[in-house]
Structure formats: C-alpha cells, structure tokens
Amino acid sequence: MGNNSIIFLATYAYLAIPQYLSITPNLTNYTKILFNTRDLLSTKYDSKFITQDIKKNYFDDFFELKDFSFNVKGPWKKYQAFRRWKRAIILYMNQIFPQVVVSCSDQSMTDKIISSWCKKNKKAFIVLQPSFISGMHYKKYGISHKIRYLIFNKLLNLPRYRKQHLFGNEEHWTHLLLWSQYFIEDPKRPNMYFVGNPAFDVLFSQFTSKRTLKNNVLICTQNIKAMVGKEAFDQVIDMYIQAINAKPDLTFYIKVHPRESIEKYELLFPKDHFPNAKVVQEDNLYDLFRISDVQISVSSYTSFEAVATGLPIIIVNPNNMFDFIDHFRQEIEIKVTDLEKIAKAIDLARSEHYWMEFVKKREKYFDYMVHSTDGKSGKRAAEKMEEIINFSG
Numbered sequence: 091m092g093n094n095s096i097i098f099l100a101t102y103a104y105l106a107i108p109q110y111l112s113i114t115p116n117l118t119n120y121t122k123i124l125f126n127t128r129d130l131l132s133t134k135y136d137s138k139f140i141t142q143d144i145k146k147n148y149f150d151d152f153f154e155l156k157d158f159s160f161n162v163k164g165p166w167k168k169y170q171a172f173r174r175w176k177r178a179i180i181l182y183m184n185q186i187f188p189q190v191v192v193s194c195s196d197q198s199m200t201d202k203i204i205s206s207w208c209k210k211n212k213k214a215f216i217v218l219q220p221s222f223i224s225g226m227h228y229k230k231y232g233i234s235h236k237i238r239y240l241i242f243n244k245l246l247n248l249p250r251y252r253k254q255h256l257f258g259n260e261e262h263w264t265h266l267l268l269w270s271q272y273f274i275e276d277p278k279r280p281n282m283y284f285v286g287n288p289a290f291d292v293l294f295s296q297f298t299s300k301r302t303l304k305n306n307v308l309i310c311t312q313n314i315k316a317m318v319g320k321e322a323f324d325q326v327i328d329m330y331i332q333a334i335n336a337k338p339d340l341t342f343y344i345k346v347h348p349r350e351s352i353e354k355y356e357l358l359f360p361k362d363h364f365p366n367a368k369v370v371q372e373d374n375l376y377d378l379f380r381i382s383d384v385q386i387s388v389s390s391y392t393s394f395e396a397v398a399t400g401l402p403i404i405i406v407n408p409n410n411m412f413d414f415i416d417h418f419r420q421e422i423e424i425k426v427t428d429l430e431k432i433a434k435a436i437d438l439a440r441s442e443h444y445w446m447e448f449v450k451k452r453e454k455y456f457d458y459m460v461h462s463t464d465g466k467s468g469k470r471a472a473e474k475m476e477e478i479i480n481f482s483g
Contacts (some may be wrong), residue, residue, distance in 0.1 A: 095105060095121040095186055096475070099193035101201060104348050105220040105289075105391070106194040106383075112468030113192075114289035117475065123186065172248055176203050183207045189479050194220035196260040202249035202413050206262055214482040215264045216475060219287070221391040222417055231237045234359060265478050269470055271462040272307075283474050286467030291375070293398040294456075294465045299449050301400070301441060307337070310375075310380040310392040311355065318412065325365060325408035326388055331430055333360070333386065334367050336433035343378055345392075346371040382437040389414045390445070398456065402439040405459045406432070422455045 096117065098110050114122045183204060187334065191208055195201050196217045208215040235251060242250040258266040265281045268274065309330055315323035334342050344359060344367060346352045352371040359367045370378075374398065375392065379385070385396040386404045393403045393415070405416070406422045416423075424444075426435045438444050454461045461470075463482070 095123055095188040097123050097125050097183075097186060097188045097191045097204075099125045099191065099195075099201065099204065101198055102194040102220040105277050106218070108289035109194070109218055109220075109287070109468075109471075110192075112291045113471045113475070116469045116472030120189070123188070142438045147197050156354060169246075169248075172199075172250065175199075176248060179203050187211070188213065189217060190214040190475060190482070192216045192218060192475070194218050194265060196258055197252050199249055202243075202260065205264055206249065209261070209263060212482065215261075216478060217264055217266050218268075218471070219258070219268045222394070267466075267474060268460065270460055273425045284461055285461055285470040285474055286459075288468035288471050290395070290398045290456075290460060290463075291465040291468050293395060294463045296380075297398075297400040297463075299400075301445060303383050304381050305340050306382045307331075307342045307436060308378050308385045308396075309341050309342055310385060310387040310390050310396075311344065311347045311350060312390050312450060313347055313350050322408075322411055325411065326406060327428070329406045329408055329429055330386070331359075332429050333366075333432045334364055334435060337436060338366055340366065340383075340436070342367045343373075343382065345373065345375060345378055365434070371429055384436060386436075388412065389416065389418070393418065393423075397452060400449075401453070402444065404432070404435050404439055417459070421451050 098106070100106060110122075110124070125455075179200060180203070190213060191204055193201050193204075193215070193375055196205060196215075205215040207213075208456065239253065241371070242248045243253075243279070249312055251303040253260050254474065258268075259262075260281055265283065267283050267285050269287045270284050314326050326417075330344070341366075344355055346355050346369065348371075352369060355369045359369055361367075375395065379396055379399040379401050382401060384402045384404060385393060386406060387393050388407065393405065396403050397418070402424070403418065403422070404426055405418060406426050407414075408429065410427050416425075424435045424439055426432050453463055461467065
C-alpha cells in the first residue's frame with residue numbers, strides 16, 4: 091500500500107470532498123485513502139468517495155479539533171491528550187507510509203503534524219484551495235500568540251498555533267494548488283500551481299444558456315452571528331424577511347449552513363408566519379440550485395457555486411456594514427444594501443434581459459477566476475499531483 095497510496099485529509103470536509111470526488115477518478119494507479127482524524131479510521135474506495143457517508147461521519151479537523159475532540163479539563167491533561175493525538179497520527183502515517191498527502195488546509199494541528207511527517211520522510215504535502223481563502227490575510231499576530239507559538243510549536247514540538255494568517259504559506263516547501271492567479275496571496279511563495287476548481291467540473295458541465303423560471307428563490311445562510319455579531323445577523327435576517335414577505339408568489343428555500351442550527355432558523359421563519367418559506371439543511375445544495383431562479387446570500391462560497399451552475403446571485407450587505415472582499419464584482423452580482431430594494435433585485439435577477447447579460451459575463455468571469463470552464467480541473471489537479479509524486483520520489 092505504501093508504494094502507491096495517497097491520503098486525502100478531511101479538513102474543510104464539506105469543501106474538500108467535492109474536489110476529491112472530481113480528482114480521484116483520474117488517479118487510477120493509486121490507492122486513495124480518506125483520513126478520518128476523529129478516530130484514525132480510514133476508508134478506501136476504488137475511484138470515488140461515498141459523499142453522504144463522509145458528510146455525516148467524517149471529522150472536519152480545522153474547526154472542531156480545538157473545541158470538541160479533547161473532552162478534558164486542565165492544561166496538563168490537555169497537553170497529554172494532544173501528545174497522545176500526535177503519537178496516534180504519526181503511528182498511523184508510519185503504517186500507511188503514503189506517497190503524498192492532500193489537504194484543503196495547512197493550518198490545523200493535524201495538517202501541521204502530518205506535513206512535518208511528510209517533510210521528515212521526504213513525502214509531498216499538497217494543499218488544495220478550499221474556497222475564497224479570504225479574511226484576515228495580512229493581519230499580524232500579536233506578541234501573546236507569538237509566545238504561545240514558540241512554546242508549543244517549537245519548544246514542545248506540538249503545532250497548536252499557526253505561524254501566520256496566510257493560507258497555504260505555513261511551510262513554503264509544501265505544494266499549493268490554487269484555482270487561478272487571482273488568488274495569489276504571497277507572490278514570492280514557491281511551488282504554486284494553477285489548476286482551476288475541481289469541484290466545479292460537474293457544475294460547468296450542467297450549465298445551459300436556456301432557462302425556465304421555476305418560481306423558487308434560494309437563500310443560503312452563513313454564520314454571521316458568530317463571525318460579525320448579533321446586530322449584523324439581525325439585519326441580514328430582516329433583509330430575508332423583507333424578501334419573503336414582498337414576494338408571496340415565490341417559494342423561498344432557506345438552506346442552513348452546515349455549522350448553524352436548523353432549529354434556530356425554524357424559529358425565525360415559522361411555517362404559520364411564512365407559508366412561502368421552507369427551512370432546509372440536509373437537502374443537496376446542487377439540487378436546490380437546479381430548481382431555483384436566483385440565489386441570495388452574504389458573499390458566500392455557495393454564491394460562487396451558484397454562478398458556476400448558471401444561477402444569478404444577489405449579495406446582501408445591509409447598510410454596507412460588512413467589509414468582506416467582494417469576489418463577484420458588479421459584473422456578475424446584484425448587490426443590495428437597502429432593505430426596500432431586495433424585491434426589485436429579485437425581479438431583476440429573474441428577468442430575461444438580465445439573464446442574457448449574465449450568460450455573456452459568466453464565462454469571461456470564470457476564465458479569470460478559476461482558470462477555465464472546460465470541466466477538466468479535476469484532471470489537471472490529478473496530473474499535477476502525479477508530477478509532484480514523480481519529482482518527490
């Protein structure tokens with residue numbers, strides 16, 4: 091197994107798995123292993139992963155390791171637990187001894203443990219761009235973080251803390267596969283490659299310039315309350331309520347983010363008050379795209395997926411309160427900052443005139459943002475991985 095195996099880490103699982111599904115069929119000469127970091131069990135598949143099982147059962151280390159994986163109290167017990175965790179991971183890696191490890195992050199503790207193992211054993215560690223990778227890119231860490239980094243990562247050899255905010259730049263010896271040059275954050279970083287977004291291959295293949303209105307609107311939520319605060323969350327909800335009430339002839343599907351509680355939204359949008367709204371969470375996102383006329387969100391990665399499918403998008407930013415990076419720009423989005431204008435925005439997005447303009451701009455936009463709309467990003471990524479394996483071997 092060790093001579094031809096590739097380990098895929100489930101970091102950012104809901105973003106990583108669609109990419110892995112597109113890449114793995116092109117790696118026919120390798121054993122593909124999905125690494126479940128919760129209990130160190132792995133499941134092998136011939137050419138693809140079972141998406142539904144992974145979605146429910148596989149551990150997204152980047153978010154959950156720190157808060158949920160070690161149910162112990164006290165610094166000494168936590169330290170011991172982290173040590174055991176590291177030993178278990180290294181033992182597993184020594185048993186499998188893969189040719190290469192693929193992840194959608196280099197910043198979690200597990201990523202750093204495994205990338206260190208790869209460096210020691212002269213194996214490649216490949217980082218796939220998971221989504222927009224935007225945020226506090228250029229913010230410098232304070233002195234307290236630097237001290238913790240020095241103590242844990244250097245003195246105790248336990249990589250609990252990030253070196254910097256820049257995604258894909260924890261270690262420059264690793265290989266970074268980006269969608270396009272647009273997403274370069276550190277121009278001096280070596281080992282950067284541009285392959286497109288493998289997850290979009292299936293979406294591009296399904297696009298058609300012909301459309302029939304279905305009288306459905308898709309709202310994709312984000313964990314705004316946790317990211318920005320309650321006031322911002324409340325204003326976004328007010329915007330959604332305004333849209334639902336203003337368009338009683340349309341059905342609104344409210345797709346709850348995987349990291350939010352569906353019960354919260356069921357309380358915010360009770361059926362008796364909002365008969366034309368349906369709160370969902372487990373429903374397949376791409377199926378919802380196919381039955382919708384327009385998608386509404388707050389600068390979400392799901393909006394990027396929606397445009398790839400061929401769905402016009404409305405980006406809400408109440409009173410311009412969010413300072414998020416706008417990856418869509420006016421050419422491909424309808425931006426709404428005023429509560430009273432959301433209904434007109436929906437009408438515009440569903441109009442034939444807007445649709446024709448949207449179709450023209452969409453392909454040009456994606457050629458710039460994700461290298462190509464040819465639906466071959468999974469193949470390009472797989473070929474690049476094989477090149478890296480051959481070079482490293």
